[in-house]
Structure formats: structure tokens, C-alpha cells
Amino acid sequence: MRLTKKERQSYLSQALEQNPFLTDEEVAKKFHVSIQTIRLDRLELGIPELRERIKHMAEKKFDHVQSLSPSEVIGEVIDLQLHKNGISLLEIGLEHVFERNQIARGHILFAQANSLAIALADWKVALTGNASIRFIRPVQLGEKCIAFATVAEAHDSRLHVGVQTKVQEEIVFQGDFEVYRVSDDRGN
Amino acid sequence: MRLTKKERQSYLSQALEQNPFLTDEEVAKKFHVSIQTIRLDRLELGIPELRERIKHMAEKKFDHVQSLSPSEVIGEVIDLQLHKNGISLLEIGLEHVFERNQIARGHILFAQANSLAIALADWKVALTGNASIRFIRPVQLGEKCIAFATVAEAHDSRLHVGVQTKVQEEIVFQGDFEVYRVSDDRGN
DNA sequence: CTCATTTTAATACCTAGTCCTAAGTGCTAG
DNA sequence: CTAGCACTTAGGACTAGGTATTAAAATGAG
Numbered sequence: 001m002r003l004t005k006k007e008r009q010s011y012l013s014q015a016l017e018q019n020p021f022l023t024d025e026e027v028a029k030k031f032h033v034s035i036q037t038i039r040l041d042r043l044e045l046g047i048p049e050l051r052e053r054i055k056h057m058a059e060k061k062f063d064h065v066q067s068l069s070p071s072e073v074i075g076e077v078i079d080l081q082l083h084k085n086g087i088s089l090l091e092i093g094l095e096h097v098f099e100r101n102q103i104a105r106g107h108i109l110f111a112q113a114n115s116l117a118i119a120l121a122d123w124k125v126a127l128t129g130n131a132s133i134r135f136i137r138p139v140q141l142g143e144k145c146i147a148f149a150t151v152a153e154a155h156d157s158r159l160h161v162g163v164q165t166k167v168q169e170e171i172v173f174q175g176d177f178e179v180y181r182v183s184d185d186r187g188n
Numbered sequence: 189m190r191l192t193k194k195e196r197q198s199y200l201s202q203a204l205e206q207n208p209f210l211t212d213e214e215v216a217k218k219f220h221v222s223i224q225t226i227r228l229d230r231l232e233l234g235i236p237e238l239r240e241r242i243k244h245m246a247e248k249k250f251d252h253v254q255s256l257s258p259s260e261v262i263g264e265v266i267d268l269q270l271h272k273n274g275i276s277l278l279e280i281g282l283e284h285v286f287e288r289n290q291i292a293r294g295h296i297l298f299a300q301a302n303s304l305a306i307a308l309a310d311w312k313v314a315l316t317g318n319a320s321i322r323f324i325r326p327v328q329l330g331e332k333c334i335a336f337a338t339v340a341e342a343h344d345s346r347l348h349v350g351v352q353t354k355v356q357e358e359i360v361f362q363g364d365f366e367v368y369r370v371s372d373d374r375g376n
Numbered sequence: 377c378t379c380a381t382t383t384t385a386a387t388a389c390c391t392a393g394t395c396c397t398a399a400g401t402g403c404t405a406g
Numbered sequence: 407c408t409a410g411c412a413c414t415t416a417g418g419a420c421t422a423g424g425t426a427t428t429a430a431a432a433t434g435a436g
Contacts, residue, residue, distance in 0.1 A: 106316035111295035128294035132320035
């Protein structure tokens with residue numbers, strides 16, 4: 001016997017995570033055991049069969065594509081009063097962090113704040129002009145960031161928005177954004 | 189007979205595009221024809237079976253996730269002298285722009301500059317502290333952004349980096365980043 | 377040696393198909 | 407009216423990649 005049951009099962013879940021397209025037969029050969037053993041393993045580990053795995057992936061992708069294109073909205077706007085204030089929520093996931101240390105990349109927090117600031121402007125086309133920002137403490141994987149934006153100054157075609165992002169009452173990010181309006185067909 | 193063959197086939201491809209998870213049986217009921225008819229239709233239209241459709245979707249998603257996690261590297265670093273200067277290239281694609289007007293979202297340019305600034309620091313863990321930035325002109329879909337970063341000040345654990353992003357000699361973005369070092373196990 | 381765990385085997389069944397042959401339906405042109 | 411054609415439906419055989427169940431081996435530990 002090569003591996004113990006536990007070892008095999010741990011390798012199995014790894015392998016399927018890395019390549020979900022493997023059939024039971026293929027992994028069975030890899031581990032030099034019978035198909036049935038692999039199936040028992042999957043059963044115990046609660047890993048669904050190939051087709052279900054694939055289906056779930058496809059469903060996720062489908063949801064994703066339907067709901068938000070990757071860069072379109074970072075964070076979920078949960079409250080918004082145009083030209084006044086807004087709140088956006090973002091849970092830091094694996095796709096947001098440095099692999100090495102599980103700390104959220106700066107531009108993710110920036111993107112959340114920036115998106116919110118732009119959403120505050122009730123203009124067809126709004127862009128960011130200047131911004132000055134401060135990353136106060138690193139944000140870890142899994143933390144929920146709540147960005148609070150308030151309009152400090154409002155002009156015809158310019159908005160000054162202050163954004164504070166907190167994790168559990170603790171400020172982690174602060175930024176001032178100057179958002180300006182574009183006259184539709186390109187402008188500025 | 190409800191629909192002609194052509195009509196049915198056109199609705200069929202539409203329906204499957206909109207919801208690729210439909211089985212032949214389900215659409216057969218929808219169109220009040222037999223399963224065989226639907227299968228003939230798919231054959232003629234070159235539409236693969238449910239499982240293949242789903243698999244292809246999953247594969248696409250998989251490729252995506254494998255190649256670049258959306259936030260990991262924004263822009264391609266083409267030149268880098270640690271603690272001195274660096275250059276990064278980014279071609280604005282569909283995934284970077286507002287749908288409405290094909291202008292690159294601010295945080296994309298920020299992300300490119302931020303990634304480059306952090307790459308300049310030869311530290312295991314480097315994070316952005318403060319930054320002040322200026323979006324000088326909107327960047328359109330398809331434009332190639334070249335970010336030039338130079339270190340203005342270098343201390344033990346802090347780096348001041350200036351970044352200028354240009355599209356064909358024209359400055360579109362400017363930022364000053366303060367990058368700081370973290371003593372490995374979390375720190376700061 | 378014996379007992380429990382682990383592994384393998386064998387069988388029936390499932391879904392969502394493919395591929396193939398055959399037969400039925402509806403309409404049109406001679 | 408009927409032969410011919412396009413279209414539709416039906417049926418059977420086979421497929422992959424399983425589930426679920428039962429049963430028999432193999433193996434290791436006490």
C-alpha cells in the first residue's frame with residue numbers, strides 16, 4: 001500500500017481542487033487504487049461527481065458574467081443618496097489579496113472607494129480627477145470593509161467626496177476624491 | 189404546427205444562449221415538439237449537448253482564474269530597477285472600461301501605478317501607505333498606457349515613488365505613492 | 377487468530393445524451 | 407389522386423460517468 005486512506009483523501013481533494021476535470025477513473029489510476037475506493041473517498045469528503053463539479057463552476061461563471069463584469073463594480077453599494085452620501089460593502093476574498101501574506105492589495109480598497117465616489121454623482125458620465133488617499137492599516141483576507149462616503153463640496157460639474165473605509169469600527173482607509181462630470185460625448 | 193423549422197431553430201439558439209443549462213427535454217416541452225426534433229435541430233445548428241456546453245463554460249472560467257486572478261497583476265512590468273525606477277505597460281481592454289462610454293475606470297490606472305510602485309520595493313512585504321493621484325485625461329478603450337515610476341526618496345522602510353502614466357507621450361495619470369515595508373509577520 | 381477497517385468487485389439503475397433505422401405526417405406538383 | 411419530398415416522431419442500441427447497494431476479499435492491529 002502506498003498511502004494511507006487519510007493521505008490519499010487529502011491528496012485527492014487537492015488534486016480535484018487543482019484540476020476539477022478529472023474523472024474517478026483517472027485519479028484511481030494516479031493513486032493505484034480502484035475506482036470504487038475513489039468513489040468512497042469522494043463520498044466521505046463530500047466531493048460531488050465530475051459533472052456536478054463542472055456544473056457548479058459553470059453556474060458560478062454564469063452568475064458572475066450576468067451580474068457584474070469583473071471591473072465594473074468593486075464592492076456592493078448598499079445605501080446611496082445622490083450627491084450626499086453612500087455606503088458600500090466589500091468582503092475581502094482570495095482574489096483581492098497578495099498570495100504571500102493574505103493582505104488586500106491597495107488598489108482594491110481604492111477601487112471600492114472610487115466606485116462609490118463615482119456612484120454618488122448623478123451624472124451620465126463621471127470620472128475621477130484627483131484623489132489623495134491613505135491606507136491606515138492592512139486589511140486581511142476575510143475582513144468586511146464598509147466604505148462610507150460623504151460629499152464635502154458639490155458644484156455643477158465637480159464633487160468632492162470623502163471616503164472612510166472601516167473594518168469593525170476601525171478605520172483602515174481614508175480618501176478624498178474629486179469627481180467631475182463629462183459632457184457626454186467625451187469632453188474634458 | 190406552431191412554428192416553422194427555421195423559426196424554432198432560431199428561437200432554440202437564442203434560448204440556449206440565454207440559458208445554456210436547458211436539457212433537450214425541457215426545450216422540447218417548451219416548443220411542443222419531440223426530443224428528437226430538438227436533437228436534430230441542435231445537430232443542424234452545431235450546438236453541442238448540455239454537458240458539453242456546461243463543460244466549455246467551466247473550462248473558460250477555469251482558464252481565466254488560472255491565468256490571471258483579476259487583481260493580481262494589473263499591467264505588465266517591462267523594466268524594473270529595484271529602488272530606482274520601473275516601467276509597466278497596460279493595454280486598456282473591455283474589462284477595464286465603463287460600458288457606457290468606453291473610458292477606463294480610474295482604479296485601473298491606479299492599480300497599474302500602485303502595482304508598479306510596490307514592485308519597485310525590494311521587500312518581502314510592501315504595502316501602500318499614502319498616495320495622492322491625479323487623473324489628467326480620460327483613457328479610452330484600446331489605448332496603451334505606459335507607467336513610468338521613479339523613486340524620489342528611499343529610506344529603510346519607506347519609499348516615495350512618483351508615477352507618470354502616458355499614452356503616446358501624453359500624460360494621462362500622475363501619482364505619488366508612499367510605500368512602506370512590513371516586518372514579515374503582519375506588523376504595522 | 378480474530379476483528380475491524382479498508383479495499384475491491386459486482387450488479388442494477390440513472391441522466392442526458394449519440395447514432396441509426398424506420399415509420400408517420402403534411403403539403404405540393406404532376 | 408398520388409408520388410415525392412421535407413419534416414417529425416419513435417424506437418433500439420450504445421455511451422460516459424456516475425449513484426446506491428450488497429457482498430466478498432485483503433490487510434493491519436491487538
